[in-house]
Amino acid sequence: MEKITIRDIARLAGVSKSTVSLVINNSPRVDPATRRRVLAVITRHNYVPSATASALAKGGRPPFIGMIVPGLTWRMVAPLNFGVASVIERTPYEIILYTSTNDHDYAPVIDRMLASGLSAGVLVISQDQAMQPLLDLHEQGVPVVLINTLGSHFDLPSVEADNYEGAYGAVRHLLDLGHRRIASLAGPMTYPCCQDRQRGYEDALTEAGVPIDVSLTLQSGFEPPVARELVRELLDRADRPTAVFAHNDVTAYAAMEAAADRGLRVPEDVSVAGFDDIPSSAHVKPALTTVGQPFEAMGQQAARMLLAAISPESAPGGQGQPPARVHLPTTLVVRDSTGPAPA
Template sequence: MAKLTIRDIAALSGLSKSTVSLVLNNSPKVDPATRRHVLAVIRRHNYVPSFAATALAKGSTRLIGMIVPGLSWHMVASINIGVAAVTERTGFDIILYTATNDRDYGPLIDRILTSSMSSGLLVVSHEQPLEPLVQLHQDGMPVVLVNTIGSEVALPSVTADNYEGALTAMDHLLQLGHERIACMQGRMEYRCCQDRYRGYLDALRSAGIQPDPELTKPGDFVPDQIKARSRELFAMPADERPTAVFAHSDVTAYAVMTAASEAGLRVPEDVSVIGFDDIESAAQIRPPLTTIQQPFVEMGKRAADLLLTAIRANDENANHENANENSGELNRERVSPDPVRLSMPTSLIVRASCGPVPVTRSRRGRSQTTKA
């Protein structure tokens, strides 16, 4: 069973390659009857056009590149599910570039671009320099960032609303009566962590509480450091010690809880801990973690939608380009408008790691800086 070509199908159905190609491309100018006939032949012989030939002739692949950091993150997995959900009903396939963080991905980008292997790029990354992507985008390749915001690059993106999420987390704690609330930070180079920290600070302030610098600790997403910093927190005199901690990620929260338990503190009786992410195990650990859920699957979907739209716009443009010869300007215009930035709402998932402020500790004072 040698692979069938369009020529075979043409012969088999007594028509020309052109006609077969037209039905393949849903051209309206083909007679309904012959179209049915051709389709039948195609189906009967299980013919699928050569991917490479189609790509070459059309000048565009139906592939979208997806650059991800090492897949170890729950996030990436969920995002991919969302992306796959939309691409799978569009005929696009996704080609995966795993950018190990220690590798410079400049060359990778070059290859992606110039080999014209993909017609668009989805980028999930925190670590990588974004400039090459901006360049790419300016050269006309659709690019969208998912859950990645480098400073203020001019690229479309979809993220969770980290600021609002932090606010929500803090409100939960505040409503439980907590006032001395610590913040265990993630990597502050990440925009998402900066936003979470801003939320932390603002929530405190609008509750009339002056943030205590002593209560902000750099955890950097490394478990050992988080534990060490937590120990400092929990070693404070009982009346200075935070009664709650807002952790910048679930895994960070785990480490905080471990440290708490090692310090002989119970969660949530002695100290409340709230996370961020809502990874799979958050419901499974003891106590089940109260956390802010990021809508990764949804984010993946929206990002894919955005990208597909851009790709289609690109195609349209390419079509009109011949008719309309001032395309150079069109091009420039297409790129410059402010990129869309989608910010998806998070949700508070209440489980058991946060409780009311310990009675002996409540009403101690109005400010975090109040000392005994």
């Protein structure tokens, strides 16, 4: 099966290469009959134009969008990717997958992306690294959209969950259950998402007339072992809280383990709520009440923003400047780890 080219089609259809090209590119200025004839030959011979050749001839960037995903721990990447794929799928773009090998060094990945000159735009998932390389990329004309970013990079467009509302809702739920002493098991406060979650926590308390006790905010840095130890100590206090709101699910698990370590039952003695709703949260015992992030929608949104940035005119449904930072609503998933405050 030797490769069939535009020249072959032209010959077989009895037209010039130019005409075939026009047909392929849906030019309106081709006689319908001619078009039909050419199309017939094309399908009969199962001809597919060479993507690289046309990219070259068009002189534009190749039809790829790069996606940098974090290495090993993909909990949220599956749905995120699914969202991205669902919109890219209906465009001429393909996704090139770049894996950031190591959470602390993706410069080589970006170099490679730059070197190949393949990406018309790039999507960056959950990274917490020096942003400079990305800013450079952006300035060199390669649009960048951050998804669920961990650092604070106000210079690049991004999409993330509404962390403030999510946290507010979770704490509100705890308050509704009668809890008044509610701890916050905080993630790294350098992350904007954690700052937002913390504000949501504090505002919910304040609005409910519960004074904020700063000793109830624990800095776990998202490290389960640290979280477990901190919660253990917290539960040893005489004035221990009756509930803990963790900034993510894995530290919520750690909090539940700490409770078990202290012989406390969840949720009878202490309620625990998390954030993320990673798949395991439905399986832990007790199943975790948590704030679900709209990963799939986030992926879709980010893909749309990137496409809009690449070619403003052809943006799907895109009129006007897309907002630089999009926050998507979360969902409170109430399961078994939260219950009425003990009497």
